[in-house]
Each structure stands twice: as structure tokens, then as C-alpha cells.
Amino acid sequence: MSVMTRTYVYFKALIAVLLVVGLAACARTPGDGTGGAATPGSQQEFLVTVGDRVFFDTDSSVLSPQAIDTLNKQAAWLTRYTQYRVMIEGHADERGTREYNIALGARRAAAVVNYLVSKGVAANRIDSRSFGKERPVAICNDISCWSQNRRAVTVLQ
Amino acid sequence: MVLGNTSLQSLLLPKRRDVLKLGLAGLAGAAMISPASALVRIVVSGAEFTPLPVAIPDFQSSDPAFGRQVTDIIRANLRRSGLFAPVDPAAMPQQVGDVNATPQFASWAATGALALVMGQVEQGGQIQSSVRVWDTAAQAQVVGQSYSTDPNSWRRIAHIVSDAIYTALTGEGGYFDTRIVYVAESGPRANRTKRLAVMDYDGANAQYLTEGRSLVLTPRFSPNQQLLAYINFEDGKAQVYLLDLASGRQQRLGNFGPLTFSPRFSPDGRAIVFSIENQGTTNLYSVPLGGNRPSQLTSGAAIDTSASFSPDGQYLAFESDRGGTQQIYIMGAGGGGAQRISYGEGTYSTPVWAPTGDLIAFTRQSGGQFQIGTMKPDGSGERILVSSFHAEGPTWAPNGRVIMYFSDPGGNDGPRLNTVDIWGRNPLQVPTETFASDPAWSPLLS
Numbered sequence: 074m075s076v077m078t079r080t081y082v083y084f085k086a087l088i089a090v091l092l093v094v095g096l097a098a099c100a101r102t103p104g105d106g107t108g109g110a111a112t113p114g115s116q117q118e119f120l121v122t123v124g125d126r127v128f129f130d131t132d133s134s135v136l137s138p139q140a141i142d143t144l145n146k147q148a149a150w151l152t153r154y155t156q157y158r159v160m161i162e163g164h165a166d167e168r169g170t171r172e173y174n175i176a177l178g179a180r181r182a183a184a185v186v187n188y189l190v191s192k193g194v195a196a197n198r199i200d201s202r203s204f205g206k207e208r209p210v211a212i213c214n215d216i217s218c219w220s221q222n223r224r225a226v227t228v229l230q
Numbered sequence: 231m232v233l234g235n236t237s238l239q240s241l242l243l244p245k246r247r248d249v250l251k252l253g254l255a256g257l258a259g260a261a262m263i264s265p266a267s268a269l270v271r272i273v274v275s276g277a278e279f280t281p282l283p284v285a286i287p288d289f290q291s292s293d294p295a296f297g298r299q300v301t302d303i304i305r306a307n308l309r310r311s312g313l314f315a316p317v318d319p320a321a322m323p324q325q326v327g328d329v330n331a332t333p334q335f336a337s338w339a340a341t342g343a344l345a346l347v348m349g350q351v352e353q354g355g356q357i358q359s360s361v362r363v364w365d366t367a368a369q370a371q372v373v374g375q376s377y378s379t380d381p382n383s384w385r386r387i388a389h390i391v392s393d394a395i396y397t398a399l400t401g402e403g404g405y406f407d408t409r410i411v412y413v414a415e416s417g418p419r420a421n422r423t424k425r426l427a428v429m430d431y432d433g434a435n436a437q438y439l440t441e442g443r444s445l446v447l448t449p450r451f452s453p454n455q456q457l458l459a460y461i462n463f464e465d466g467k468a469q470v471y472l473l474d475l476a477s478g479r480q481q482r483l484g485n486f487g488p489l490t491f492s493p494r495f496s497p498d499g500r501a502i503v504f505s506i507e508n509q510g511t512t513n514l515y516s517v518p519l520g521g522n523r524p525s526q527l528t529s530g531a532a533i534d535t536s537a538s539f540s541p542d543g544q545y546l547a548f549e550s551d552r553g554g555t556q557q558i559y560i561m562g563a564g565g566g567g568a569q570r571i572s573y574g575e576g577t578y579s580t581p582v583w584a585p586t587g588d589l590i591a592f593t594r595q596s597g598g599q600f601q602i603g604t605m606k607p608d609g610s611g612e613r614i615l616v617s618s619f620h621a622e623g624p625t626w627a628p629n630g631r632v633i634m635y636f637s638d639p640g641g642n643d644g645p646r647l648n649t650v651d652i653w654g655r656n657p658l659q660v661p662t663e664t665f666a667s668d669p670a671w672s673p674l675l676s
Contacts, residue, residue, distance in 0.1 A: 132555075134510070167640065170579040170593050170622050171447060171668065172492040173549065173556055175461075175468055176505065176512040176533040179489055183510030202467040203489060203507070207445055212419045214619070214640040 114154045116229050123150045127185065129223040132169070134180040136188060144185065147227055148192030159194075160228045161185045161201040164208060166219035171205060178203030178225075185225045279655065281315040282399065284308060285343035285366075287327040288319070289359070290350035296384075297326070300351050300359070303388035303432075304395070307406045310432065311396065311632075312656030317343045329360050339366040347395055356380060357387045363398045373398040379676075385434060390676055405627035406431060409672045410634065411449040411458055412647060414438060415665035419642050426460060426473065431627075431671070433647075433661040439473060440480075448623075449473075450670045452495045459483070459493035459502055470504050484517065486524050492535045496563075497543045503527070503563075505535040514548060514565070527565035538582045538590075539563060540607070547571075547581035547590050547607070558592055560607060571609030576601075580623055583607075585673070586630030589652065593622045593635075602635045604652060615654040620645075625671045634660065636667040 111117035119125060124147070127140035136144065151157065163182030165174035182201035190196045211218035286305050291297030308314035319325060323337040327348035338346045349361035356378045363372040375394055379386045386407060393404030414427040414436070426449050429436040440446055445463040452459070455475065462471040462480070470483040470493045483490065489507035496503065496516075503516045506524070512533040515524035528534040532552035539546055546563050549556050553570065556577040561568035572578035576596025583590050584604075594601040594614070602616040602624050620638040627633070631652055638645035644665030650657045660666075 167620070167638075168595070170536070170556075170595075172505070172535045173533060173551075173579055175489075175491050176507055176535055179507040179512070180510040180533065187510075201488075205447075205468075207422070207424075207447070209420055212642055 114156075119147075119150060119229055123147055125228070126224045126226045128220060129181055129225070131166070131219075131223065132177065134177070134184045136184055141188070144188050145192065148189050148194050151189065151194045151198070152192075155198075158198045158200070158230045159189075160230055161189075161199060162226045162228060163201065163203040164222060164224050164226070165206045166222040167206050167209060168219055169206060175203050175205035178205050181223075181225045185227065189227075279653070281313055282344055283315045283317055283342045284345040284347060284395075284399070285317040285322055285338055285341055286347040286349075287322050287324055289361075290326055290328060291352060293353060294326070296353060297351055300384070300388045300391075301349070303385060304347070304349075304392045307389065307392035307432065308395065310658060312651055313396075313400065317341045329362055333364055333366075335364070335366050335369045338364075345372070345399055349391060351387060351391075353381060353384070357384055359387050359391050361391050361394060363395055385430060386675070389430070393674070393676075402631065403629040403674065405629050405632060405671075405674070407675045408628060409451075409455070409675065410625075410647070410660070410669050411451055411672070412636075412662075412669040413447060413449065413667045414662070415644050415667060416442075419644070422644075426458065427664075427666075428475075429662070436663060439475075439478070446471075448492065448668045448670075450494055451672045453497060453499040453673060455672050455675070457495075457499075459495060459504075461491045461493070470502070484522055484524070486515065486517070492537065494538055496539050497541055503537045503539065503546060505537075514546070516563075525565070527561070528568070536580045540583050541585055541587045545583075545607070547583055549579045549581060558590065558605075558609075571605065571607070572612075573609060574612055582624055582626060584626050584630040585628050589630065591624035591626060591633055593624065602633065602650070604633075613652075613654065615650050615652070616648075616657065621648075623668055625669050627671055628673045634669045634671055636669060638667070 111121055124143045127143050161182045163178035165177045182203055186199050186201050189199060209222040211221040286301060288301045289297040305316040309316050321341050329348045329350045333346055343366055346364040346366050349359060351359040358378045360376040362374040365372055377390045389407035392406040396404040408431045409428050410431055411428045414425045415422050417423045423442040424446050425442045426439040426446050427436055447461040449458045449460040458473040460471055461468050468489055468491045470490045471480055472483055473480045487506040487508055490504055492505040493502050501516050501518050503514060505512050506515050511531045512535055513529055514527040514534045514537050516527060517524035532550050534548055534550045537546045537548040544563055545560055547558060547560050550559050556579045557570050558572040558578045558581045559568040559570050576594050578592050578594050580593045581590050589604040590607055591604050594603055599617050600621045601614045602621050603612060603614040605612040618637050619640060621635055624633045624635045632649050634647055634649045636645040636647050645667040647660040647666045647669050
């Protein structure tokens, strides 16, 4: 069951990647010579080139070097394309209790908000919310999934 | 430290001596005749225990099928409690009881039954039931009573009579005439539909209160059971909402911050304690029902949540990671200094004070597993009742003898409700149509 479930999730993830790539391909301006990059300033570019999410260790809201790298890129992109507002969505994995996980997701979202603001993104462009453990993206009973679910996602609006 | 030893000690003293009669004997073993009263009384102590054999012939009724339906529920309730072993009806000297006759005790004692229940039930403008509980060895009546309920809730008469039998034979309040509010779950894990639902304690009569358009979590009954407090994502972010059970009307508790959650009513029903998150920190607040100025109970950069009142309303148990990991703390209901009470291995969360005041149930995470356990309000006497891949969110039966929680095997499977008694015995799943989580047990309806 769990193997099947995980396969299904990976399959879904693959489809999602193909969709994004497909969208990016569609969004390409003919003859712009960029060879596959998404339109600058598009949501597709943000997803594919910048990355919309950062991941956390168990029960932690500390930004890893990798997360900081992603957030630096997000901040640079957002200060360039000021037409977007963003919603930071904080999430926890399933290995915690419900109410604490809502607070933990909020704490992770706050860590991202604070970092983006420190890098020059106007605070009034950023909102945040927490889904706790209610909206996992990877479904299985081991760390390969839990580590993907401990995340904060920057959603362009 | 707000709680001196004296006040904690007073918390531990049982308020009603009767409450602990079940455990008083301290004898291994069992069902026995109480020498004091010479009447049958079940004695429970620790893990060593044999359920009390009880014979319950069908209740007399002008509608025998109805009499049998009611009796089947009574037998199921007593069996489900784990304290009683209903005798097989096929082994009984008579199939239908007679509430007005003195039983032939010898023939009932021959079935092994130590207690005998005879009853009758009639459906009219009201449903009425009379019941007598007999001690087959002492050949004496333990209790004789009549009850009535409105005809729209015929299962209730079975639960009310079951509570009377339970009380007659254990000396404690029952818990059968109660309801559970919970979250009914359906759909894939990554995008679960969650609806508020209520049902009888045994899983019957489920009613869905919300349609699933918005995510809802952690419903809690008000003490008079007229209101639910719960988390609703209707506005995009988690907010404490109230639902009026009579009208179905839902409204936000108030505009108290971008993220509010973890509500719990005070024992007098006049206030709600809950958490407000602000810039990554989560603190506890309380607000009078209908009030618009919450008072702040905790402060600091930690996560303080899952507050639960002591039954006398004087104290709050809550979880906080102020010491680095989630642990259980106790403080006065008005806030102030808090005292940590959990010191075992792992992290502790979701403390819920027993209605009897003598225990706090919790979720513990340790060794990659989740546990449901209890401890005394001073943190001593920790007892783990259940350990599994994922078990969470205990809630107490009104007599403080049974705990319900949810367990979840993970993956795209989903959670189910389970009960276990406070000695860790008699683990049972509660049947529900859908996956189910976040149970909260009502007080006795009658």
C-alpha cells in the first residue's frame, strides 16, 4: 500500500513537473533565443528558475543554507517584479500534534517573511498563513515524504 | 512558581470519595460481593480484572421487537465498557424479563451471572422504561428505577438505562448517554475534506454539521452542549469559530488576530481559552463569550497552545516549547507563572484535564511512536495506555474512566476513533462511516 501510494505521489510529482515545464514552454516567446527559459517576470519563471519553496528540519523553523539561497533568489526576483504580492504558506509534517503544527507552520512562515523583508521585499506586499499538517504534498510513512512536507511555500498573487 | 505544593496537593485529593470506589479494594481480581453492603459490586484494580457476568433478558414490551432492540443496545454498552460480561441469552432460564416479579435466583445464578437486569420498555407519547437490577447471590434488589425520554431519540432510553445499571454496579457515574463531536474526513490525504460531525458515543446516529467547503478542526463542546468551538479556515486562515447546534449558525469568535486556534470552553461555559499566533510566536488568551477584549495569559517567543481547564476552573494545563521541546505546564486560569509537570522521555502535548480532576491525559511522542497516557496534575504517576505509529488527541468520558483518541496508520489511509480505559485495557475502535479525528466527548446528556 505504502509503496503504491508513494509511486502514485512520485507519479503526481512527475506530472506536476511536466506541467510546469510544459507551461514554461508555452510561455516562451517565439524566437527570443533564450532556449527554454520562461518569460522573465512570469509565475513560471518564479517556479522553475527561482523556486517557490524552502524546507525545514524536524520541529525547526531555522533557515538552512539551501533555504537562504532560495530566499535570496526569491527576494531578488520579487524586488525586480514588484507587481506581485506574495502569500507565504507554512506547513508541518504529519509527525506532530494538530494544534502545535499549526503554530509551527506559522513560525516557519514567519521566518521566511522576516528574511524576505530583511532582503528588501516590502512588508506590505507579504502575507502569511499556516496549514499545519493539513496539506501534505508527499504521502508516505517515512522521512522521504515528511521532509518534503516540512516547508514554506511562496505563492505569487 | 504559581502553584505551591499545597495547592497541587489539594488538586490531587479526590473531591468525591465515591469516585475512587472502583479502585479502592486494591485487590487483584475482580468482581466480588461487597462485604459491607452484601450486594454485588464490581471492583476494578489495575490490570488484573475479570468482567462481571450479568444476565439481561430482553426487556418486556408490547412491541417485543422494540424491547429486544433496546436490550441489545444495553448489552452492547455494558460489554463495550469492558467491566461486564453479558450472559449469552441462549443460556438464560427465560428470554424475556419480568420487571414486576421476584426472579428465581437459583436458576439465574446457575448461568454464572452475579447480577441480573430485568426491565420493560414502552413506546407512547414518551418512551418509558423500568428496570430492576438484582444481586443473584444475595437475592436482593440493587436498584429499581423508571425513566422516560422523548420518542424521537429511542436509543437514548437504552443509554439512560445502561448508565443506571453501570452506576448501580460500579458506584460511579456512567457515560453511555453522551455524544461525540469529531471531524469526519474523506478524500485523498493531500487534500482532505473535513466536516464537523456529531454522533452517539457508540458511533450511531452520525450527523454532519458542515458541508466540507472549508477546512475545520478540533471541535469542542460547550458544557451545556449548545455550542461548539472549533477551528475554521473559511477566511483562508485558521480562526476560532462558534457553531450554535440548535440553529446551525456559525460565527467567528472575534477579530483577535490573523491566526487564532486551539479553543476550549471554561467549565462554567462563560469563557473560551485559545491561542493567538503573531509573527511566529503563539500565546494563550481567554475571552468571555461575547466579549471583544481577550486577556493575555502567557507571553514570550514560545508556542503556547492546547490549553485545558481543571474541572473547578482554577487552573489551566497547556503545552509549551518554552524549554526547547513541547512539554506540559500548569498555571492559574488567569495566567502568571507556570510549572512544568512532564519530565518523561520525548515530547508531550494536548493535555486534557479529566472531569474527575485527578488525572491529565496527553499525547506523547517518543521513539518514533505516538503514545496516549495519563499523569496526575503534579506530573507524577505517568501511565502510557496506548503506543502506536500515530495516536493523538485524547478526550475523557464524563466519569473519567475511559479515554477516546484517534489513531492514524498514515499514507492515504485515514484516522479512526478508538477508546481505551484508564488502566490501558479494553482497546476498541468506534465505528464511523468516514475516517474520523479530533474527537471531543460531551458531558452526560441527562
